[in-house]
Amino acid sequence: xxxxxxxxxxxxxxxxxxxxxxxxxxxxxxxxxxxxxxxxxxxxxxxxxxxxxxxxxxxxxxxxxxxxxxxxxxxxxxxxxxxxxxxxxxxxxxxxxxxxxxxxxxxxxxxxxxxxxxxxxxxxxxxxxxxxxxxxxxxxxxxxxxxxxxxxxxxxxxxxxxxxxxxxxxxxxxxxxxxxxxxxxxxxxxxxxxxxxxxxxxxxxxxxxxxxxxxxxxxxxxxxxxxxxxxxxxxxxxxxxxxxxxxxxxxxxxxxxxxxxxxxxxxxxxxxxxxxxxxxxxxxxxxxxxxxxxxxxxxxxxxxxxxxxxxxxxxxxxxxxxxxxxxxxxxxxxxxxxxxxxxxxxxxxxxxxxxxxxx
Numbered sequence: 001x002x003x004x005x006x007x008x009x010x011x012x013x014x015x016x017x018x019x020x021x022x023x024x025x026x027x028x029x030x031x032x033x034x035x036x037x038x039x040x041x042x043x044x045x046x047x048x049x050x051x052x053x054x055x056x057x058x059x060x061x062x063x064x065x066x067x068x069x070x071x072x073x074x075x076x077x078x079x080x081x082x083x084x085x086x087x088x089x090x091x092x093x094x095x096x097x098x099x100x101x102x103x104x105x106x107x108x109x110x111x112x113x114x115x116x117x118x119x120x121x122x123x124x125x126x127x128x129x130x131x132x133x134x135x136x137x138x139x140x141x142x143x144x145x146x147x148x149x150x151x152x153x154x155x156x157x158x159x160x161x162x163x164x165x166x167x168x169x170x171x172x173x174x175x176x177x178x179x180x181x182x183x184x185x186x187x188x189x190x191x192x193x194x195x196x197x198x199x200x201x202x203x204x205x206x207x208x209x210x211x212x213x214x215x216x217x218x219x220x221x222x223x224x225x226x227x228x229x230x231x232x233x234x235x236x237x238x239x240x241x242x243x244x245x246x247x248x249x250x251x252x253x254x255x256x257x258x259x260x261x262x263x264x265x266x267x268x269x270x271x272x273x274x275x276x277x278x279x280x281x282x283x284x285x286x287x288x289x290x291x292x293x294x295x296x297x298x299x300x301x302x303x304x305x306x307x308x309x310x311x312x313x314x315x316x317x318x319x320x321x322x323x324x325x326x327x328x329x330x331x332x333x334x335x336x337x338x339x340x341x342x343x344x345x346x347x348x349x350x351x352x353x354x355x356x357x358x359x
Contacts, residue, residue: 071171073101092313188340191215192279210268257345265344266307294356
């Protein structure tokens with residue numbers, strides 16, 4: 001039995017949300033190479049001194065200083081369905097959007113909904129379930145959905161604008177990572193593989209539950225991590241995969257990241273599904289965009305490249321911290337329910353910033 005069978009609108013007329021979209025979750029992102037080309041041709045805008053974080057180092061959210069004690073964190077994230085259950089879709093999309101505030105070390109304070117739905121094709125009840133899922137996640141995060149915008153669309157799209165607050169001294173940027181830092185990953189990889197298996201109806205009920213469990217787990221350790229003196233950089237792993245977002249952090253800091261593949265945690269069952277061909281097209285597009293900046297050890301297993309570039313919808317936090325802070329970082333993750341957090345590598349000085357993957 002596949003996981004999709006219990007997640008339909010009715011036995012007589014099953015409704016698959018994913019059938020309405022050409023991509024799903026963070027796999028919808030524009031490929032990194034194409035995005036870089038687009039941004040290169042965009043005009044430079046106003047950069048006030050209060051703007052602490054903009055687009056220059058590929059950080060997760062913008063940060064604007066309000067005063068000596070407060071800075072505003074602002075982000076937006078939305079995508080097409082990664083699952084067929086509308087309630088789960090809403091939960092996953094909301095969790096993913098809120099994560100960017102946590103990844104800057106901030107505490108979310110409110111959200112605005114972004115809703116685009118094919119209103120003539122989807123029952124009102126289904127659209128309502130998407131919104132209910134997002135609302136329930138925002139309740140867990142302790143924030144209201146205070147407004148938003150809706151349009152009629154060919155494909156279903158849902159997400160949030162999320163605002164948060166952080167002390168200016170606790171903003172954690174990519175560029176603040178340091179040589180000698182240890183890299184700690186908060187969640188296991190494999191969401192893209194699971195979503196590909198779901199589309200192919202090869203994901204069983206247990207696999208579906210693992211997928212939903214990881215993608216709806218709020219990255220709440222973010223603010224507490226940012227408060228640790230030894231934590232220098234934070235980001236979250238989403239659509240560009242572990243390799244892509246680690247590369248952004250390394251380039252932002254002008255360093256080389258080294259990942260030990262054998263230590264990277266994977267969601268149960270992901271290796272087998274990937275071996276069966278359950279790999280997203282976004283994985284290949286990701287690698288085409290940044291693969292030339294990644295040094296792969298020839299002794300790596302054949303599937304390593306696909307899993308390193310696997311798009312993670314609502315993935316885990318990646319922490320760059322001093323070696324003497326590792327125990328505190330891991331304990332913080334453990335205490336907040338992230339039992340799969342693991343040390344996966346380190347950062348080192350290099351004349352050519354980039355990423356190296358070792359067995």
